[in-house]
Amino acid sequence: MAIDDLLDEHEQSERVLAWLRSNGAGLIGGVILGLALIIGWQWWGSRQARADMQAGNDYQAMLDSLAAKDITKAQSQAAALGDTPYAPLAVLDLAKAQVDAGQRDAAIATLRGAESPNPALQQILRQRLARLLIDAGKAGEALQVLGDADDPSSLEVRGDAHVALGKREEARKSYSEVLAKLDVASPGRRLVELKLTDVGGSPAKPEASI
Template sequence: MAVELYDEHEQGERVRNWIREYGAAIVMGLVLAFGGIFGFRYWQEHQSAQNALAADYFNRIQNEIEAGQTDRAQEHLESLQQQAGSSGYAGLAAMAMASAHVEEGRLEPAARLYREVLDNRRMEMLWPVTRLRLARVLESQGDARAALDALSDTPAPGYEASWNELRGDLLLAVGQVEQARLAYQDALSELGSQAGSQRLLQMKLDATGPGAGGESS
């Protein structure tokens, strides 16, 4: 009986010593764990609120563009960029706004918006189509070489035909006929079975044939 009481006393002392030694660390671990849980929930709720706000702004911007209220749409885009600029809706809204500027012949603000999208790492999924649109805007501004610079990277999968066709147009504009011909050939080989587009591309390719013009630097 005495041995059993001694064992219980000894075990109790061991537990109390263990608690004294490690109790503070355990409590701190629990605090951090629960803090992490609640912090993650707060972050989720914040992200959800940001996305809802951005979606609301995006819908407003689309409706205002359709109604021809581009100045008001631009104001809402700026508010969206300030309040939820990291949202994917901010990139989509910028693209829509840039297209509206192009339709109105306002090429400089359109180019600025496209460049803003390209400068934002969070919007990388929009870069291929953004580069194409920026290149077309720069071409319309009469700066074919800057447009070529916008297409200097390797085209993303799915954009090869459009990329090479536009490169062909730009190379032809700066007098690099043979390079333009190669770009059109690449575009044709990547185009697939789109008959109408094939005919147009073939016409462009034919225009770069023998006697179409010399190379210029």
């Protein structure tokens, strides 16, 4: 190997060593930070998995209490679920058990303020509450709970609230909107048609398929 080549390699080595001396601390710190992030993420994931498993076990324990007809115990267990994904499901199960036990007002209290980040589940919570409010003679409040929801189930409940308030024209409008959104083969379509007929409406005949 030529002397010039040896000098070039030596010079390059010296440059590398100089760079390491200048930047070594930052490089090591970056590696340590990266490792800390990886370890932290794994720890958080493991912790979250344990929390989800515990919440699932707590939810099952609440269901067991409902099966044993111990609504009082189930109520405290449902409250303990906090903001876990099982909390809205626990509210629905608890409210149903309360209704079945003749505790309608308690079911209303259970459903009030219940929230879910899942839009579909949130609609179900509001619809259940609205139906109970109608049954309790609070149809006006039921309409407030439903807000401007325009899915078929919410529209049907809105129609029921209008019927309870004696507003037949508004009820016809709501039921007609439901039928416009429901498929001809929908299992609930016939019931909505009967409701529309009861308030003086006339269900439109489905168009014949070609």
